Amino acid sequence: MNRQFEKTAEMVLFLPALLSVILTLAIFVxxxxxxxxxxxxxxxxxxxxxxxxxxxxxxxxxxMIMGTMAIASLSVFFAFPLSMGCASLISVLAPRGFSTxxxxxxxxxxxxxxxxYGFVGIFLLVPIIRELFQNGSGFCIxxxxxxxxxxxSPTMILVFMESFDRVPKSYLxxxxxxxxTPVQKLVYVIIPQARQGIWMGVILSMGRSLGDTLIxxxxxxxxxxxxxxxxxxxxxxxxxxxxxxxSDYESLEFKSVFACGLILYGFNALIIVMLRYVxxxxxx
Amino acid sequence: MNRLWxxxxxxxxxACGIILLGAISCIIGYLFMKGxxxxxxxxxxxxxxxxxxxxxxxxxxDGLFPAMAGTFFLVCFSVFTALPLGLAAGIYMSEYAGGSxxxxxxxxxxxxxxxxxxxxxxxxxxxxxxxxxxFSDRIFPCLLISxxxxxxxxLPYIIRTTQLSLETLPARTRLTALALGATRFQNxxxxxxxxxxxxxxSGVVLAVGRCAEDTAVIMLTGAVAMAGxxxxxxxxxxxLPFYIYYISSQYTNPHELATGYGASIILLGICTFLFLAxxxxxxxxxxxxxxxx
Amino acid sequence: MKKKFYWISVFFCMICLGASLANAGSxxxxxxxxGTIKIAxxxxxxxxxxxxxxxxxxxNPDIRxxxxxxxxxxxIKQVGEGLVDIGNSGRxxxxxxxxxxxxKLFKWAVxxxxxxxxxxxxxxSLTKAQLKDIFSGKIANWKSLGGSDKHISVYTRDEASGTRxxxxxxxxxxxxxxxxxNFVVSNGAMxxxxxxxxxxxxxxxxxxxxxxxxxxxxxSISPSLENVKSGKYPVARGLYSNTKGDPRGLVKVFxxxxxxxxxxxxxxEKGFIPSK
Numbered sequence: 001m002n003r004q005f006e007k008t009a010e011m012v013l014f015l016p017a018l019l020s021v022i023l024t025l026a027i028f029v030x031x032x033x034x035x036x037x038x039x040x041x042x043x044x045x046x047x048x049x050x051x052x053x054x055x056x057x058x059x060x061x062x063x064m065i066m067g068t069m070a071i072a073s074l075s076v077f078f079a080f081p082l083s084m085g086c087a088s089l090i091s092v093l094a095p096r097g098f099s100t101x102x103x104x105x106x107x108x109x110x111x112x113x114x115x116x117y118g119f120v121g122i123f124l125l126v127p128i129i130r131e132l133f134q135n136g137s138g139f140c141i142x143x144x145x146x147x148x149x150x151x152x153s154p155t156m157i158l159v160f161m162e163s164f165d166r167v168p169k170s171y172l173x174x175x176x177x178x179x180x181t182p183v184q185k186l187v188y189v190i191i192p193q194a195r196q197g198i199w200m201g202v203i204l205s206m207g208r209s210l211g212d213t214l215i216x217x218x219x220x221x222x223x224x225x226x227x228x229x230x231x232x233x234x235x236x237x238x239x240x241x242x243x244x245x246x247s248d249y250e251s252l253e254f255k256s257v258f259a260c261g262l263i264l265y266g267f268n269a270l271i272i273v274m275l276r277y278v279x280x281x282x283x284x
Numbered sequence: 285m286n287r288l289w290x291x292x293x294x295x296x297x298x299a300c301g302i303i304l305l306g307a308i309s310c311i312i313g314y315l316f317m318k319g320x321x322x323x324x325x326x327x328x329x330x331x332x333x334x335x336x337x338x339x340x341x342x343x344x345x346d347g348l349f350p351a352m353a354g355t356f357f358l359v360c361f362s363v364f365t366a367l368p369l370g371l372a373a374g375i376y377m378s379e380y381a382g383g384s385x386x387x388x389x390x391x392x393x394x395x396x397x398x399x400x401x402x403x404x405x406x407x408x409x410x411x412x413x414x415x416x417x418x419f420s421d422r423i424f425p426c427l428l429i430s431x432x433x434x435x436x437x438x439l440p441y442i443i444r445t446t447q448l449s450l451e452t453l454p455a456r457t458r459l460t461a462l463a464l465g466a467t468r469f470q471n472x473x474x475x476x477x478x479x480x481x482x483x484x485x486s487g488v489v490l491a492v493g494r495c496a497e498d499t500a501v502i503m504l505t506g507a508v509a510m511a512g513x514x515x516x517x518x519x520x521x522x523x524l525p526f527y528i529y530y531i532s533s534q535y536t537n538p539h540e541l542a543t544g545y546g547a548s549i550i551l552l553g554i555c556t557f558l559f560l561a562x563x564x565x566x567x568x569x570x571x572x573x574x575x576x577x
Numbered sequence: 578m579k580k581k582f583y584w585i586s587v588f589f590c591m592i593c594l595g596a597s598l599a600n601a602g603s604x605x606x607x608x609x610x611x612g613t614i615k616i617a618x619x620x621x622x623x624x625x626x627x628x629x630x631x632x633x634x635x636x637n638p639d640i641r642x643x644x645x646x647x648x649x650x651x652x653i654k655q656v657g658e659g660l661v662d663i664g665n666s667g668r669x670x671x672x673x674x675x676x677x678x679x680x681k682l683f684k685w686a687v688x689x690x691x692x693x694x695x696x697x698x699x700x701x702s703l704t705k706a707q708l709k710d711i712f713s714g715k716i717a718n719w720k721s722l723g724g725s726d727k728h729i730s731v732y733t734r735d736e737a738s739g740t741r742x743x744x745x746x747x748x749x750x751x752x753x754x755x756x757x758x759n760f761v762v763s764n765g766a767m768x769x770x771x772x773x774x775x776x777x778x779x780x781x782x783x784x785x786x787x788x789x790x791x792x793x794x795x796x797s798i799s800p801s802l803e804n805v806k807s808g809k810y811p812v813a814r815g816l817y818s819n820t821k822g823d824p825r826g827l828v829k830v831f832x833x834x835x836x837x838x839x840x841x842x843x844x845x846e847k848g849f850i851p852s853k
Binding site: 005006009010012013014015016017019020021023024025026027030031034081082083084085086088089090093094098102105106107108109110111112113114115116117118119120122123124150153157181183184186187207210211212213214218238241242245257258261264265268269271272275276 | 289290293294296297298299300301303304305307308310311314315318368369370372373375376377379380381388389391392393394395396398399400401402403404405406407409410411436439440443467468469490493496497498499500503504525528529532533544548551552555556558559560563
């Protein structure tokens with residue numbers, strides 16, 4: 001094989017990589033171009049602060065942004081302690097057999113289809129929430145974020161677990177030598193050492209819950225009001241896309257969907273930048 | 285730290301473990317309680333003889349067969365589209381890319397991997413509308429568009445697993461062939477890729493699972509309530525996850541709802557199977573590599 | 578390619594013509610035909626479309642009929658853009674839409690839009706004024722209407738829905754619908770949502786009402802088929818199937834089928850009033 005061949009091979013491998021990068025950009029450009037008419041002339045601000053009422057010519061998506069934020073942060077709020085507990089259990093506290101079992105279950109849980117969480121949520125969780133609080137329909141922020149918490153926990157647990165396991169063994173031996181109990185080891189050695197991993201787990205799951213469509217669409221009720229309590233029905237940006245997609249391709253309603261896409265894209269980029277930042281801080 | 289705190293922390297962790305296990309067993313238990321009764325052959329084939337249905341001699345009108353066939357074609361098409369691209373890009377990233385290209389590329393793959401699937405679906409949908417308007421009026425949201433969008437969705441997974449399993453090869457493996465005079469490409473072709481095959485393969489299997497379960501992309505790009513087994517890449521189709529989503533809100537009688545539970549169990553089964561397969565491939569091959577170094 | 582297509586369509590038309598003359602009004606009209614029909618839009622139509630499609634495809638396995646929902650707005654837009662062959666709508670397309678896309682309308686059934694609540698709900702009748710107050714959010718508790726002391730959950734449909742358009746115009750007199758209302762995507766989804774929510778109230782196609790939900794009388798007129806038929810119940814509408822230009826080939830046979838004796842029976846079975 002000659003040098004020419006090597007060059008060609010590199011080129012052949014390079015092109016798909018380039019194509020994938022172009023794809024990433026193309027998605028952004030598509031959202032921008034299609035959504036532009038709504039944002040021209042400084043109307044972007046109006047778009048993200050206004051409310052949604054196509055009947056009155058208002059295409060603001062502020063309620064959806066609030067809804068997305070509410071559901072995502074509440075689900076992380078639920079999932080974080082749960083994941084911390086489970087990860088501690090798996091890495092430190094549980095006996096070996098149970099730890100292995102839990103570890104495999106968590107791994108397997110990452111493979112459960114989202115639509116199944118939504119499906120069971122409608123028939124199992126929503127009626128419970130409705131009966132429990134006696135207020136509203138049960139399709140609300142709380143139902144969606146509880147289910148979402150269950151969806152993102154496995155990812156969070158796995159990231160936590162990996163960072164717990166990465167703590168150098170010598171540190172643990174030192175703690176053992178000082179007569180530390182497992183809990184002391186966890187609280188004073190492992191968790192402080194694994195801070196970076198914990199941050200990454202939280203940010204990563206935040207990204208997942210911001211981008212989830214099905215659970216919010218099926219369980220959050222999709223109302224267009226700005227949420228006032230966790231029992232209010234809300235619509236997320238993702239669910240808004242799914243609901244409005246069907247409109248006229250030339251209407252402003254349809255264009256607003258691309259603004260949602262753009263904002264979700266932006267959220268995602270922000271999450272990646274944050275992850276990178278945390279990662280780089282850790283390696284210094 | 286006093287004893288009380290210690291006990292509390294322990295209790296809290298155990299409680300978390302039990303809540304997680306309890307929640308997931310509730311979900312799966314509930315699914316099986318409601319759906320186990322309908323898991324029969326006629327759930328899939330209705331009253332059509334199974335052989336006729338599989339050979340496409342007759343259409344299945346009351347079963348899940350069209351949805352399963354739709355999901356099958358969709359997964360095949362998207363994985364076969366994404367695989368060559370992803371493999372090549374992954375190999376390039378691991379073996380050739382350097383400096384600023386590497387930084388920019390890997391940043392953009394991270395972004396691509398994080399884009400919510402509904403945004404990918406929106407992208408696919410707008411491409412379909414764009415093509416319909418400007419190129420051919422035979423193009424509309426269909427199997428082809430969905431398959432491509434799903435391929436975009438799993439592309440970064442395949443790139444990343446390929447890159448990762450190549451990069452984690454030990455230096456010994458990496459350098460031997462080169463020291464013996466192999467070229468860079470020969471080294472990749474005959475040493476590195478075969479050695480990291482298990483990692484790559486399990487990544488691919490996970491990508492298959494991701495394609496099979498995703499609903500947000502296909503609901504925007506061509507999955508419909510009723511279409512029969514797709515006849516071409518340009519036709520609308522049914523798919524399992526979309527069927528479950530559709531039934532969840534639009535069931536008209538208890539029987540249809542029960543079919544929804546049945547479909548959920550089947551989808552859960554498929555995804556679990558793929559997941560275990562990925563796990564076995566990784567583990568099995570790792571063990572073989574250990575025994576025959 | 579074009580030419581071939583032309584001849585095939587001519588061929589189809591002749592077969593259709595012959596077939597529809599020979600045995601008009603049954604699925605047999607589809608014998609010897611081949612091809613695909615894509616249907617989208619109005620969700621009230623779906624049960625009838627599905628039943629018709631099933632019968633046709635049982636008789637003739639070479640025909641493919643795909644059915645999607647989305648709402649009336651979607652049906653009109655998609656058929657106008659040429660994305661589907663038949664776009665259903667639960668409201669009459671506006672003159673602007675008809676003119677812009679050159680639509681041909683086929684009104685094959687009459688339907689109403691009625692208010693429904695959960696079967697355990699004690700409130701079974703409302704005045705128009707009360708209804709408006711409920712949907713605008715002014716009345717938020719069932720107690721003031723004679724029900725139990727529970728918060729009212731209002732369910733509504735999205736802007737693309739013809740059911741919403743008709744209900745909003747004829748029952749709410751274009752009054753506001755509260756932003757706190759839950760959104761559902763179809764008539765079927767509305768029915769199942771209300772069937773599961775003891776405090777819910779929503780509106781649905783009369784054809785979709787069944788034992789799982791309770792209809793609510795509006796100004797003491799119940800939303801029944803008879804009242805819709807006689808014109809007593811005011812919130813009535815037609816169910817339309819629209820095509821871009823005159824329907825041809827398979828699509829024409831399908832539309833004819835909807836108006837045939839068998840098609841009318843299906844419409845009747847699914848709770849609608851077939852039109853002549």
